[in-house]
Amino acid sequence: MSKDDGRQRVTIEDVAKRAGVSTATVSRVLNKTANVSPKTVALVETAVDELGYVLHTAARILSNNKTGNIGIILPATSNPFLTSLLESINQYAIANGYNLLIYATTAQASIRGGVPIPLNEDNTDGLLIFSNSVDEQTLFYLHRRQFPTVLLYRTPPQGLDVPCVLLENKNGARTLIQHLIKNCGHRRIAFMAGPPENQDSYWREQGYREALAANNIPFDPNLMGTGAFHDWKAKEQIEQWLDQGLIFDAVFAGDDTAAMAAIVTLQRAGKRVPEDVAVVGFNNDTMSEYINPPLTTVHAPTGAIGRMAAKQLLQLIRGEPAEKKTLFDTEIVVRHSCGYKLAVKPYVDAEEHL
Amino acid sequence: MSKDDGRQRVTIEDVAKRAGVSTATVSRVLNKTANVSPKTVALVETAVDELGYVLHTAARILSNNKTGNIGIILPATSNPFLTSLLESINQYAIANGYNLLIYATTAQASIRGGVPIPLNEDNTDGLLIFSNSVDEQTLFYLHRRQFPTVLLYRTPPQGLDVPCVLLENKNGARTLIQHLIKNCGHRRIAFMAGPPENQDSYWREQGYREALAANNIPFDPNLMGTGAFHDWKAKEQIEQWLDQGLIFDAVFAGDDTAAMAAIVTLQRAGKRVPEDVAVVGFNNDTMSEYINPPLTTVHAPTGAIGRMAAKQLLQLIRGEPAEKKTLFDTEIVVRHSCGYKLAVKPYVDAEEHL
DNA sequence: TTGTAGGCGTTATCAA
DNA sequence: TTGATAACGCCTACAA
Numbered sequence: 001m002s003k004d005d006g007r008q009r010v011t012i013e014d015v016a017k018r019a020g021v022s023t024a025t026v027s028r029v030l031n032k033t034a035n036v037s038p039k040t041v042a043l044v045e046t047a048v049d050e051l052g053y054v055l056h057t058a059a060r061i062l063s064n065n066k067t068g069n070i071g072i073i074l075p076a077t078s079n080p081f082l083t084s085l086l087e088s089i090n091q092y093a094i095a096n097g098y099n100l101l102i103y104a105t106t107a108q109a110s111i112r113g114g115v116p117i118p119l120n121e122d123n124t125d126g127l128l129i130f131s132n133s134v135d136e137q138t139l140f141y142l143h144r145r146q147f148p149t150v151l152l153y154r155t156p157p158q159g160l161d162v163p164c165v166l167l168e169n170k171n172g173a174r175t176l177i178q179h180l181i182k183n184c185g186h187r188r189i190a191f192m193a194g195p196p197e198n199q200d201s202y203w204r205e206q207g208y209r210e211a212l213a214a215n216n217i218p219f220d221p222n223l224m225g226t227g228a229f230h231d232w233k234a235k236e237q238i239e240q241w242l243d244q245g246l247i248f249d250a251v252f253a254g255d256d257t258a259a260m261a262a263i264v265t266l267q268r269a270g271k272r273v274p275e276d277v278a279v280v281g282f283n284n285d286t287m288s289e290y291i292n293p294p295l296t297t298v299h300a301p302t303g304a305i306g307r308m309a310a311k312q313l314l315q316l317i318r319g320e321p322a323e324k325k326t327l328f329d330t331e332i333v334v335r336h337s338c339g340y341k342l343a344v345k346p347y348v349d350a351e352e353h354l
Numbered sequence: 355m356s357k358d359d360g361r362q363r364v365t366i367e368d369v370a371k372r373a374g375v376s377t378a379t380v381s382r383v384l385n386k387t388a389n390v391s392p393k394t395v396a397l398v399e400t401a402v403d404e405l406g407y408v409l410h411t412a413a414r415i416l417s418n419n420k421t422g423n424i425g426i427i428l429p430a431t432s433n434p435f436l437t438s439l440l441e442s443i444n445q446y447a448i449a450n451g452y453n454l455l456i457y458a459t460t461a462q463a464s465i466r467g468g469v470p471i472p473l474n475e476d477n478t479d480g481l482l483i484f485s486n487s488v489d490e491q492t493l494f495y496l497h498r499r500q501f502p503t504v505l506l507y508r509t510p511p512q513g514l515d516v517p518c519v520l521l522e523n524k525n526g527a528r529t530l531i532q533h534l535i536k537n538c539g540h541r542r543i544a545f546m547a548g549p550p551e552n553q554d555s556y557w558r559e560q561g562y563r564e565a566l567a568a569n570n571i572p573f574d575p576n577l578m579g580t581g582a583f584h585d586w587k588a589k590e591q592i593e594q595w596l597d598q599g600l601i602f603d604a605v606f607a608g609d610d611t612a613a614m615a616a617i618v619t620l621q622r623a624g625k626r627v628p629e630d631v632a633v634v635g636f637n638n639d640t641m642s643e644y645i646n647p648p649l650t651t652v653h654a655p656t657g658a659i660g661r662m663a664a665k666q667l668l669q670l671i672r673g674e675p676a677e678k679k680t681l682f683d684t685e686i687v688v689r690h691s692c693g694y695k696l697a698v699k700p701y702v703d704a705e706e707h708l
Numbered sequence: 709t710t711g712t713a714g715g716c717g718t719t720a721t722c723a724a
Numbered sequence: 725t726t727g728a729t730a731a732c733g734c735c736t737a738c739a740a
Contacts, residue, residue: 053468055717059718060719063720291641367733376710378735414733
């Protein structure tokens with residue numbers, strides 16, 4: 001291993017010798033954990049510099065279990081929504097003296113047969129867990145170890161008492177679909193679900209169904225599909241619907257990413273959005289107002305959610321209690337893709353002006 | 355610390371006792387590092403399960419320096435381009451038995467006074483370093499320690515011999531600006547630079563200047579601004595230019611994120627894009643074809659770059675040599691925002707059809 | 709095939 | 725204010 005051929009590592013002992021003090025003293029000045037005479041401090045600091053000493057993280061962790069890091073585990077899917085979430089958490093963490101480490105897992109992360117997950121109690125002081133990115137066994141393990149953990153966008157499993165920070169989905173979705181029905185006159189509204197087991201998607205679907213019921217529109221299973229909060233998945237779903245000749249005048253894409261892909265796929269198939277088919281999303285990602293046509297969606301306070309989760313986690317780490325459950329409300333944002341007319345005009349191709 | 359109140363951790367020793375074997379044997383079956391009789395293996399494995407034993411990462415690292423992780427350090431800016439990069443690296447890492455840990459730093463990460471950076475030789479087997487997210491001192495330190503390191507989107511500093519994976523920027527930018535000048539008839543082309551010290555931005559500017567020179571357009575320092583590869587920064591720059599009455603008929607935004615923000619800012623100020631002002635970007639992010647108008651840009655093979663960097667790093671970790679320098683070429687993508695007419699029509703507002 | 713024991717680098721306890 | 729030393733949990737010679 002190339003890593004082992006490296007020249008001998010400079011240890012705290014080397015520093016101690018060079019400075020003519022004990023390792024204990026070096027540790028004290030490094031951690032400011034006790035009073036040390038200014039003279040000694042200077043001695044140690046120059047020794048550190050001269051030797052190029054860098055503390056061995058693993059050794060410290062083994063010895064006292066402090067890392068200065070918090071971690072977040074999330075599914076490895078590239079959704080701009082996740083970027084916003086991470087950004088807000090990172091900011092909060094740094095502002096409070098912690099570094100954020102990120103692990104994006106393709107499978108559901110799990111401890112099993114003694115194998116730890118890559119971000120855990122050994123290299124972080126606490127963990128944020130997004131949706132169902134780790135399995136229940138691991139959740140229970142962390143809880144048994146009383147390791148500071150906060151759940152994001154999911155509730156804890158039965159019998160597990162872990163704080164969670166959530167988005168209110170049902171009301172937002174219901175309002176959105178009501179708008180589609182009442183204000184825009186759509187009746188055959190297709191729904192694209194998120195990833196399997198996703199709680200946000202589940203509740204958005206409930207809101208969709210409630211709006212239908214409230215308007216005496218019978219639920220039609222043929223209008224149920226999957227966008228998986230993913231562009232190519234949404235593309236496939238739209239293409240399949242088009243191929244099979246499904247009749248629909250609107251699509252609730254599940255989230256903005258799927259909505260964006262749905263719009264483009266429909267347009268490439270010769271459909272006009274929103275004249276032929278309306279499309280609405282969920283989240284209000286940054287690009288939602290820039291796309292073509294601007295997207296009608298539900299605004300989710302993603303940054304606030306991230307900050308709140310980080311805040312709860314740091315409280316837990318400090319040994320303070322945290323909120324069992326925090327719920328954030330949403331707000332509908334009406335633009336053009338739903339077919340409802342607005343004052344602001346979107347871009348019009350040059351040739352139209354000629 | 356709440357983390358210390360947790361019930362006693364199950365160690366390898368507990369497992370050994372339970373299974374009636376030595377810790378050495380437990381370690382052997384856990385790591386498959388030597389032959390153990392099937393009978394003993396079974397004994398150990400059930401003990402692991404019954405006790406809920408999970409290996410202590412830090413202890414293993416301290417003992418043998420293997421982590422199974424690679425790390426990437428990058429600046430904490432939310433650019434969809436980075437998401438693509440991370441996705442490709444993560445896929446490659448996982449396909450090859452490594453986990454990717456991510457650290458997004460707001461300042462330039464640095465070891466100093468013995469303080470390690472959060473992702474380092476103690477918790478990863480190798481490091482990918484994006485652009486100038488860590489300082490030179492740290493780069494030299496890692497090299498001195500012979501720690502596997504690959505630079506992404508930057509060359510090593512003078513005197514440092516570290517592999518790097520790069521994007522070709524100058525030719526791409528020159529071609530793009532040539533297109534703006536020759537095919538679209540623009541002459542006063544403003545340029546928005548990326549973040550300070552960013553090598554990609556530097557070379558894009560060189561390409562811009564070369565295209566100008568090749569067409570006998572004098573370089574005008576008034577047309578030089580900053581977009582910082584960031585939406586709000588680009589917005590500010592456009593607003594400032596508009597305020598001061600700068601005359602320009604095109605903007606090379608530096609990257610797609612800045613371009614998207616530039617387009618929207620211009621439109622809100624009552625300018626038509628591309629009729630009044632053309633806008634072009636760089637990268638060809640996913641959303642570039644969806645925005646309004648669809649963006650003319652330069653395609654960068656971000657996924658391939660990420661995979662290549664990960665590949666080089668794993669070679670280094672295995673003790674194999676890596677390419678000193680890998681350069682990826684680009685390709686211009688002409689859509690609507692440059693003003694050049696294409697067959698594919700963008701979205702047209704419903705009212706235009708009435 | 710298995711066990712014993714030393715060492716990895718740090719921090720914390722206890723004395724001085 | 726400082727020093728000696730016992731953990732922390734694991735791995736790997738070396739022995740058996």
